[in-house]
Structures are given as structure tokens and as C-alpha cells.
Amino acid sequence: MRGGASLLQIVSGSVLAVFARAVTGVRPIWAGSAPNGRQRIYFANHASHGDFILVSTCLTPVERSRTAAVAGADYWDSGRVRRFISRRLLRTVLVERNWVERTADPMQVMIDALGTGQSLIFFPEGTRNMTEEPLLRFRSGLYNLAAARPDVELVPCWIENMSRVLPKGALLPIPLLCRVVFGEPVRLDEGEDRKTFLDRARQALLALAPQRDGDSR
Amino acid sequence: MSDDTTRLFIGLVGVLLTASVIAGVLSWRSPKPLPPTLDNLNARIKAWWIMVAGISFAFLFGTGGVILLFAFVSFAALREYVTLTNTRHADRWTLLGMFLIVNPVQYYLIWIDWYGLYSIFIPVYCFLAMPALTAMRGDTSRFLERVSEQQWGIMLSVYCISHVPALVTLPIPGNEGRGLLLIAFLIATVQGSDVLQYVFGKLFGRHKVAPSISPSKTWEGLIGGIASASLMGAGLYWLTPFSPIEAGVLAVLSCVMGFFGGLVASAIKRDRGVKDWGHMIEGHGGMLDRADSLVFAAPVFFHIVRYAWT
Numbered sequence: 001m002r003g004g005a006s007l008l009q010i011v012s013g014s015v016l017a018v019f020a021r022a023v024t025g026v027r028p029i030w031a032g033s034a035p036n037g038r039q040r041i042y043f044a045n046h047a048s049h050g051d052f053i054l055v056s057t058c059l060t061p062v063e064r065s066r067t068a069a070v071a072g073a074d075y076w077d078s079g080r081v082r083r084f085i086s087r088r089l090l091r092t093v094l095v096e097r098n099w100v101e102r103t104a105d106p107m108q109v110m111i112d113a114l115g116t117g118q119s120l121i122f123f124p125e126g127t128r129n130m131t132e133e134p135l136l137r138f139r140s141g142l143y144n145l146a147a148a149r150p151d152v153e154l155v156p157c158w159i160e161n162m163s164r165v166l167p168k169g170a171l172l173p174i175p176l177l178c179r180v181v182f183g184e185p186v187r188l189d190e191g192e193d194r195k196t197f198l199d200r201a202r203q204a205l206l207a208l209a210p211q212r213d214g215d216s217r
Numbered sequence: 218m219s220d221d222t223t224r225l226f227i228g229l230v231g232v233l234l235t236a237s238v239i240a241g242v243l244s245w246r247s248p249k250p251l252p253p254t255l256d257n258l259n260a261r262i263k264a265w266w267i268m269v270a271g272i273s274f275a276f277l278f279g280t281g282g283v284i285l286l287f288a289f290v291s292f293a294a295l296r297e298y299v300t301l302t303n304t305r306h307a308d309r310w311t312l313l314g315m316f317l318i319v320n321p322v323q324y325y326l327i328w329i330d331w332y333g334l335y336s337i338f339i340p341v342y343c344f345l346a347m348p349a350l351t352a353m354r355g356d357t358s359r360f361l362e363r364v365s366e367q368q369w370g371i372m373l374s375v376y377c378i379s380h381v382p383a384l385v386t387l388p389i390p391g392n393e394g395r396g397l398l399l400i401a402f403l404i405a406t407v408q409g410s411d412v413l414q415y416v417f418g419k420l421f422g423r424h425k426v427a428p429s430i431s432p433s434k435t436w437e438g439l440i441g442g443i444a445s446a447s448l449m450g451a452g453l454y455w456l457t458p459f460s461p462i463e464a465g466v467l468a469v470l471s472c473v474m475g476f477f478g479g480l481v482a483s484a485i486k487r488d489r490g491v492k493d494w495g496h497m498i499e500g501h502g503g504m505l506d507r508a509d510s511l512v513f514a515a516p517v518f519f520h521i522v523r524y525a526w527t
Contacts, residue, residue, distance in 0.1 A: 025296065027496050164304060174312045175292070177300040177495050177503075 004116060005065045005091055012089040013064055017057040020050070024165055024178035028058035031208065032184030033155045035060050039119055040153040042067070042182075043142055045135050045205060046123035047163035050173065054162050055121050058180045067119040068093045070110060072127075093120065097127075107141070111148050119152075120145075124201070128168060135206055138198040146188040146197065156183040156201065158208035181208040219394075221456060222276070225401055229269050236262050254419065261415075264507060265408075272404065276397055281328070283397060284382045288324040293504035294512075295320065295374035297495040301485070302366040307356035311347050315371055319343055323379050330386045339376040344368060373512050374505075380515040387519075389526045392458040399522070402457050402464070403471060406450040407514045408507075410472035411479070413449075414442025431483040434476075443472040458526060467521065471514040478513030482506075 005013070020026055042055055052069035059067060073094035076086035086092045093113045095106035113120060122145070125136040146154055158181040166173045186201045240258050247255055275286035299312060319339065326335035348364040381403065385396030392399070418438025426434045450468025454461040482505060486494065495503025505512075 025293075025495065025497065161300065167306060167309075170309065172313055174299070174304075174309060175296045175316050177296060179496070 004118065006088075008088060009091050010065050013056060013091070014061070016053050016090075017064070020053050020057040023173050023175050024054065024162070026054055026057055026178045026180060029179055029181045031181055033153070033182045035063060037063075038153050039114070039117060039151075040067075040155050040185075041114075041120045041122050041142075041145060042155050042157045043122045043124050043201070043205065044157040044159050044180075045129065046125055046127070047129045047159075048166045048168070049128075050162050050166040051123070051159050052121045054159055054178055054180055055157055058182070063119065065091075066117065067091065067121060068113060069121040070095060070123070072097050074098055091118075093118075107144050107148070110141070110145060114145070114149050114152060124198075129163075130168060134209055135202060138202050140194055140198065142201055143188070143194045143197050146186075150188060153185040154187070154201065155185050156205040156208060157181065158183070158205060160210060181210075183208045219398075221395075221398055222401075225398070225405075225456060226273060229405070233262070233266055233269060236265070260502075261412075264502075265412075268408070268507065272401075276401075280382070280385045280396070283385065283400060284324050284328050287378055287382045288320060290504060290508060291320050291324070291375045291378045292316065293495075293497060294378060294508055295370055297497075297503045297505050298370040298374050300495070301489045301491065302370065303359055303363055305356055305358065305363065307354035308351060308363055308367070310354070311351050311367060314347070314350065315367065315375075319371055320375050323375050324382070327379055327383050327386065332383075332386070335379070335383065339371055343371060347371070377512045377516050378508065380519040381511060383519055384515075384522070387523055387527055389458050389522070392526075395456075395458075398456040399458075402450070402453055403515065403518055404511065405453060406446055406468045407471050407475040407510050409449050410442050410446035410468075410475050411507075411510050412442075413445045414438045414476070417441030417445070427480060427483075430480060430487055434480065434483070439476060443469065443476065446472050467518065470521070471518050474514040474517050475510030478510040481513070482509035 044051060044055055052071075056064050056067055056069070068091040071086060071092045071094055073096045076082050076092060077094055086094060093110060095109050096102035096104060097106070110120065110122075122142065124138040124142040126139040126141070127136075129136050142154070145152070159178070160181070161176050161178045164174065165176050165178060183204055186204050188197055192200075240255070240262050244251055244255055244259060251259070271286060272283075275282035278285075295315060299315075304312060323335060323338060326338060347367055351360070351364055351367070381400055384399045384403065387396065387399070389399075415433075415438065417440075418433060418435045421437040421441065422433075422435030424436045425432065426436055426439055447465050447468040450471070451461045451465030454464035457464055459467065482494070486492065493502040494505035497503045
């Protein structure tokens with residue numbers, strides 16, 4: 001047992017990483033947040049089920065084994081296959097997004113997970129972005145996490161191209177090159193209000209997106 | 218493995234060692250951080266080592282190894298190419314077919330040496346089937362653009378590159394069992410020409426060939442590189458069934474085609490606003506950045522040899 005992950009989770013994490021590299025040739029670009037062993041929340045843009053696999057592929061094996069993806073319980077906890085994938089094969093923290101029917105406070109579930117020393121992969125848009133917009137408005141989750149655990153680093157991760165590799169509804173991935181750009185950690189300032197912080201975090205993530213017409217690649 | 222293979226291998230390692238030592242001394246004496254030219258040189262030398270290691274390893278497994286190696290080269294090249302194109306959701310099946318069906322089938326046809334089919338499988342059958350499949354999905358937005366890009370990608374990345382391993386299958390009288398050396402001749406000449414054009418360009422480059430496409434391609438580099446690489450090709454005639462003069466002529470032709478390949482690849486990259494095709498070797502370019510010249514040289518070399526020697 002490393003970082004609370006089961007052997008099966010460690011093995012399937014490595015297998016997925018090999019597979020993700022074979023299909024996407026993914027390379028991490030460390031632009032201000034090289035791996036340092038600190039507990040982190042990786043917050044990323046979200047348009048594909050493959051997104052968290054891509055982020056975790058980029059992490060060191062030790063960091064990968066203690067990193068869980070925050071995912072919607074309404075989807076990942078319904079049906080035996082999905083439940084097996086999300087609970088046994090992968091490391092996930094499942095949160096209930098439905099206000100009315102939920103039995104556990106999602107914030108508390110995530111803060112508990114952080115309390116056990118896990119790093120999290122978190123999609124602050126709250127759902128997959130199916131619009132033409134590069135990034136949706138952030139929900140308040142990221143702010144609440146930052147306020148509850150100021151000691152945890154908030155690392156913005158821009159995921160490039162994954163939505164073309166594995167768009168919504170697709171089963172087979174198309175091999176295309178992907179990158180994940182890890183930017184400088186964002187910190188909640190003293191007395192900063194929710195909206196200001198969320199805007200700033202969103203801008204920090206957007207700033208990592210490549211300029212299509214320049215030499216940035 | 219024959220004596221010639223051993224000689225070739227020792228020669229290549231010798232050249233690379235010399236290059237590494239020179240680059241190492243230059244880097245050691247240069248002020249830090251290293252100037253971009255030197256950085257680039259080090260990256261290139263590293264890429265050549267990887268290339269020579271990969272090709273030597275594949276040669277150990279004979280024809281099958283070389284076919285598998287180039288099927289992988291095609292896969293990587295196609296992936297880089299498609300990444301830069303316009304793709305829409307309706308293209309999914311066509312794109313998947315290119316990776317999962319067209320590429321393996323093309324190399325399988327070369328493995329079973331079915332010349333009649335592998336030379337028309339992509340330019341005839343895939344040429345017609347791919348747009349038909351895309352049209353069936355009904356999305357007409359930028360249809361012509363998408364279809365043309367797919368055609369180009371499959372021709373450049375799969376069809377053209379597959380002519381490198383296809384050289385093994387040519388039944389040249391008196392050259393039985395030496396097909397792999399013919400491949401080594403082509404690769405060494407074309408890659409050597411790339412390197413020598415780069416060296417001559419850096420040393421003497423003044424007049425740009427196509428300033429709007431590539432600032433690094435100069436007439437001095439082009440002429441010096443092709444002339445020296447062709448001499449080298451003539452000197453490598455012992456790898457081939459050719460006389461020294463024939464080897465030299467084929468080398469000139471391959472180097473000129475290789476130059477055009479690099480030029481076209483640069484034009485595509487310029488159009489798409491990128492510097493490199495990908496990041497295969499530590500952020501120093503992708504497969505197509507190294508294989509672009511081979512893409513253009515291989516089919517022409519193949520057909521001339523096939524016409525004149527078989």
C-alpha cells in the first residue's frame with residue numbers, strides 16, 4: 001500500500017499511463033510548478049473522460065499513487081461496471097453533485113480526502129465543457145478548498161487536445177499529440193473574496209492555453 | 218549479418234562518436250547558457266544516436282523488424298500530422314480507420330510482398346473510400362479541406378514512408394539477401410544530406426532559397442550539402458548493387474527529393490504556425506522533423522531502382 005492506493009489501483013494506474021502515452025505521446029510542461037512532493041490540488045479544464053488520466057500520466061509514480069480524481073457520483077457510482085472502474089481500478093473521490101438528493105456534502109468528502117494526505121485532480125467547471133468557449137465559469141468548489149486547506153498547493157493544469165482524442169460519447173481514442181501545461185500555483189490571498197479568487201484562478205488556467213498563431217508549440 | 222553490415226555499423230558509430238566529441242568540446246568551451254545553435258546541434262546528435270540505435274535494433278530482426286519499425290514511424294508521423302489538421306466529430310471513423318486499418322494493412326501488404334496492391338491500396342482505394350466514409354457522416358462544413366488534409370496525411374505519413382521497407386522486397390539480381398543494406402544506403406544518404414546541408418548552411422549560408430518558408434535553407438547549404446552527400450553516397454556504393462557512378466546519381470536524386478520534402482514540411486508547419494511537428498525527442502521536434510526528407514526520397518528511389526534494376 002502506497003499513499004492508500006491498492007495494488008490494483010497502482011497497477012491499473014501504470015497501465016493507463018503507458019496506454020495514454022502510446023496514444024497521445026503526452027508530455028508534461030512544467031511552467032512554474034515542477035514536482036516537489038507537496039500535497040496538491042491539480043485543477044484543470046475538462047472536456048473528456050480522458051482528462052484525469054492524462055494529468056495523472058504526467059505525474060511521478062509516487063505522486064500518481066497518492067492522487068485521486070474528483071468525479072461526479074451521479075455518473076460514476078451508477079451501474080456495476082462504472083462503480084468497479086471508479087472505486088476499484090482508479091483512485092477517485094466521488095462527490096454528489098445533485099443538491100436535492102445528496103446524502104453527503106461534497107466539500108466535506110473532498111476535505112476528508114485531503115485530510116488523508118491525498119492530492120486531488122479537480123475540475124472546477126463542475127462538468128465537461130461541451131461549448132465553444134475555452135473554459136466555463138468556475139463553480140465555488142475551488143475557493144472552498146483553498147479556504148479550508150491553505151497549505152495545499154493549487155496547481156493549474158491546461159489539458160490540450162484531449163477533447164479531440166476522446167470526445168463525449170466516443171469509446172475509441174484517436175491518436176493525437178497531447179500536452180499538459182502545469183502552471184504556477186495559485187494562492188488564496190488574505191481576505192480575498194470568492195468571486196475575485198475564482199476569476200483569478202480561471203485566468204491563471206486560461207493563460208496556459210497555447211496561442212494558436214504563435215510559435216508557442 | 219554480413220561483413221558489410223558490420224562495416225556500416227562501425228562506420229556510423231564512428232561518425233556519431235566524432236560528432237558527439239566535437240559537440241561536447243564546443244559545449245564545454247562555450248559560455249553558459251549554451252547558444253541556441255549549439256543546443257540545437259546537441260539535440261540533433263542525440264536524435265541521430267536514437268535513430269541509429271533504433272534502426273540497428275530493427276535490422277537485428279531482419280525484414281520483419283524493419284517493417285515494424287517503419288510502421289511505427291508512420292504511426293508517429295501520422296499522429297503528428299493529424300494533430301495539426303482540422304478535424305471534426307464526423308471525421309472520427311475516417312481517422313480511426315487511418316490509424317487502425319490503413320497503416321497496418323499497408324505494411325502487411327509489404328510483408329507479403331504484394332506489389333500490385335500496396336502500390337495502389339492508398340492512392341486508389343483509400344483515396345476513394347475515405348471521403349466516401351466522411352461524406353456518409355453528413356457534416357459538410359469545410360468538407361473539401363478536411364478530406365484533402367486526410368489524403369495528404371495518409372500519403373505522406375504512410376504511403377511514402379512505407380516505400381523504405383519495401384526496398385527489401387525488390388528482386389534485384391545478384392543482390393539477394395542484401396535488401397536491408399539498400400535501405401541503409403538510402404537512409405544514410407538522405408539523412409547525411411540533411412546534416413551536411415545544415416552544416417554547410419551554418420558555415421557559408423548567405424542566400425536564402427525560400428525566405429518566406431524557412432530562414433535556415435540557403436543555396437550554399439543546399440549545394441554544398443547535396444554535393445557532399447552525393448559524394449558520400451557514391452562512396453557507399455559497396456552497400457548496393459550499383460556502380461559508384463550509379464550510386465552517386467541515385468544519391469543526387471534522393472538528396473534533391475529530400476530537400477523538397479523538407480521544404481514542403483516547412484511550408485505546412487509555417488501555415489499552421491508551429492515550429493516543430495511534435496515533441497517526440499525531448500521537446501526537440503517530432504518524427505516528421507527528422508523523416509520529412511525520407512518521405513519524398515523513398516518512393517522515387519524505390520521506383521527508379523525497381524524500373525532500372527529489376
